[in-house]
Amino acid sequence: xxxxxxxxxxxxxxxxxxxxxxxxxxxxxxxxxxxxxxxxxxxxxxxxxxxxxxxxxxxxxxxxxxxxxxxxxxxxxxxxxxxxxxxxxxxxxxxxxxxxxxxxxxxxxxxxxxxxxxxxxxxxxxxxxxxxxxxxxxxxxxxxxxxxxxxxxxxxxxxxxxxxxxxxxxxxxxxxxxxxxxxxxxxxxxxxxxxxxxxxxxxxxxxxxxxxxxxxxxxxxxxxxxxxxxxxxxxxxxxxxxxxxxxxxxxxxxxxxxxxxxxxxxxxxxxxxxxxxxxxxxxxxxxxxxxxxxxxxxxxxxxxxxxxxxxxxxxxxxxxxxxxxxxxxxxxxxxxxxxxxxxxxxxxxxxxxxxxxxxxxxxxxx
Numbered sequence: 343x344x345x346x347x348x349x350x351x352x353x354x355x356x357x358x359x360x361x362x363x364x365x366x367x368x369x370x371x372x373x374x375x376x377x378x379x380x381x382x383x384x385x386x387x388x389x390x391x392x393x394x395x396x397x398x399x400x401x402x403x404x405x406x407x408x409x410x411x412x413x414x415x416x417x418x419x420x421x422x423x424x425x426x427x428x429x430x431x432x433x434x435x436x437x438x439x440x441x442x443x444x445x446x447x448x449x450x451x452x453x454x455x456x457x458x459x460x461x462x463x464x465x466x467x468x469x470x471x472x473x474x475x476x477x478x479x480x481x482x483x484x485x486x487x488x489x490x491x492x493x494x495x496x497x498x499x500x501x502x503x504x505x506x507x508x509x510x511x512x513x514x515x516x517x518x519x520x521x522x523x524x525x526x527x528x529x530x531x532x533x534x535x536x537x538x539x540x541x542x543x544x545x546x547x548x549x550x551x552x553x554x555x556x557x558x559x560x561x562x563x564x565x566x567x568x569x570x571x572x573x574x575x576x577x578x579x580x581x582x583x584x585x586x587x588x589x590x591x592x593x594x595x596x597x598x599x600x601x602x603x604x605x606x607x608x609x610x611x612x613x614x615x616x617x618x619x620x621x622x623x624x625x626x627x628x629x630x631x632x633x634x635x636x637x638x639x640x641x642x643x644x645x646x647x648x649x650x651x652x653x654x655x656x657x658x659x660x661x662x663x664x665x666x667x668x669x670x671x672x673x674x675x676x677x678x679x680x681x682x683x684x685x686x687x688x689x690x691x692x693x694x695x696x697x698x699x700x701x702x703x704x705x706x707x708x
Contacts, residue, residue: 343566350599367654374567392482393440399553417463427546479503493526511581
């Protein structure tokens with residue numbers, strides 16, 4: 343599922359390579375991500391406006407997460423005073439454009455994605471052209487005029503955008519999507535004068551925290567892993583570790599699109615099938631991918647402890663037998679891995695219901 347229709351329609355068109363499975367091994371094991379979520383991230387197109395204090399952590403997190411196409415818009419050049427909080431840039435980058443510098447560093451982090459640098463400021467002449475080919479916009483600017491511009495263009499294009507603002511030790515975060523009743527203009531009908539970080543100062547750790555929260559909201563919208571903060575404004579007092587939430591009762595819940603990906607039942611093995619194979623001496627290598635403590639407490643005879651992340655990182659080339667059965671606690675992670683691995687190997691199966699179903703069946707048999 344995803345909150346983005348194009349992503350839900352297209353994520354099945356892009357498989358993950360063995361190298362990508364290894365790179366994303368840790369996050370693939372999260373129930374809200376998995377193979378499906380990672381494919382959605384891979385086909386997503388996100389544009390980040392600004393490559394400064396907020397933009398750098400946003401870009402680093404989206405790059406590491408595997409967002410397939412990231413565009414960076416920033417016309418500013420790097421100064422020495424930027425380096426203490428804009429951690430994609432280096433001393434040798436002084437005087438260079440921020441968007442180009444950020445794209446260079448991000449490619450060193452993840453070579454599986456596409457990065458596009460636009461060394462310009464977003465304005466009325468280029469905003470629509472830059473934004474319209476993207477699924478999602480992230481605001482990493484410190485100017486009111488550009489935020490109203492983003493809001494207007496996104497409203498016209500039915501595009502969600504993620505807003506954050508940071509002032510000294512105070513911050514705010516929300517998601518705007520005019521289609522569902524949440525917009526910057528409705529929240530702030532009249533512009534207010536707020537000093538930028540140039541006049542007030544800023545702590546890099548504060549910017550990193552808020553920028554990463556923006557990236558998390560982007561991942562929520564792309565994957566559908568949880569409800570994004572549309573119509574919910576969060577304000578932070580970062581020095582006192584306080585936060586407050588404000589809800590707009592007029593905002594409608596966004597539509598969650600379901601994709602057409604299903605676990606292939608050809609790779610599943612029922613409890614009865616497994617019992618038959620044991621009786622008939624059908625040669626299976628049983629890999630128990632649960633954590634070591636659960637494996638030690640209870641496992642199927644002759645099963646081998648084999649962590650799921652090892653499968654993702656190393657593949658299964660060194661497992662000698664042709665037929666492999668994966669077992670997890672409830673069958674969900676093993677199903678995900680079996681479907682992923684069968685693009686590269688044959689005869690990788692998972693046990694329906696996992697170890698819980700096996701234990702339950704054994705108890706009933708007794």
